[in-house]
Amino acid sequence: MIIAIDGTSASGKGTLARRLAAHFDYAYLETGMLYRAIAFLMLEETEGEMDLSVALELAKTFAPEDLKVLEHNKLRLPRVSTAASEISTSPEIREYLKKFQQKFATRPPEKKAGAILDGRDIGTVICPNAPFKFFLIADLDVRAQRRTQELEEMGDLVKYGDVHDRLKSRDQLDSSRTESPLLKAEGAIEIDTTHLTADQVFEKALQHIEKK
Ligand code: DC
Secondary structure, eight states, X not given: OEEEEEEXXXXXXXXXXXXXXXXXXXXXXXXXXXXXXXXXXXXXXXXXXXXXXXXXXXXXXXXXXXXXXXXXXXXXXXXXXXXXHHXXXXXXXXXXXXXXXXXXXXXXGGGOSOEEEEESSIIIIIOTTOSEEEEEEOOHXXXXXXXXXXXXXXXXXXXXXXXXHHHHHHHHHHHXXXXXXXXXXXXXXXXXXXXXXXXXXXXXXXXXXXXX
């Protein structure tokens, strides 16, 4: 069983994915973390410069187990988010990460009975045959508020305006790139989370799954 969840940054896809994974006891993969991990390692190696060739070499040798040793808080830093979005435009890097994601979906770790993946191209490219696909959206202002709060809770001093502008440009880049852009997959259920609580989003998704 595979559940694919796509959507814009801070639309609530991670929260929904985690809730569904706990409910069904499925494995969960936050695919954005793969791009973030490579972006983070690239920035360390280049001392802050964007260099796609370095990122590509890292993608080739990156073992997804490496994710466990990286500090997740650092992967969420704004400069890592921006670099992740930029490196994700590379078809070669996407191809290297695709295989791992598909394997995770079809053979989930710990022999779990299902897998939930969230990202930008799960329902369109990684798992186009997933029986359940969700597409989450929310107004930019609400997403910027959520992300500002999240970063503040991690101890990061951020300004709402900066977070808002960065999300806007990342949306633009993620949706307009030629390679696997953010798109609503055929058959995906769209949920607008702007005015919904995490509980309400979860209930809505669960209803769709149980109805099928
Ligand atoms: O979901 P996120 O914000 O952590 O993702 C970080 C970046 O990684 C995002 O801006 C675009 C890229 N990404 C992608 O291209 N495809 C995915 N399946 C997941 C993330």
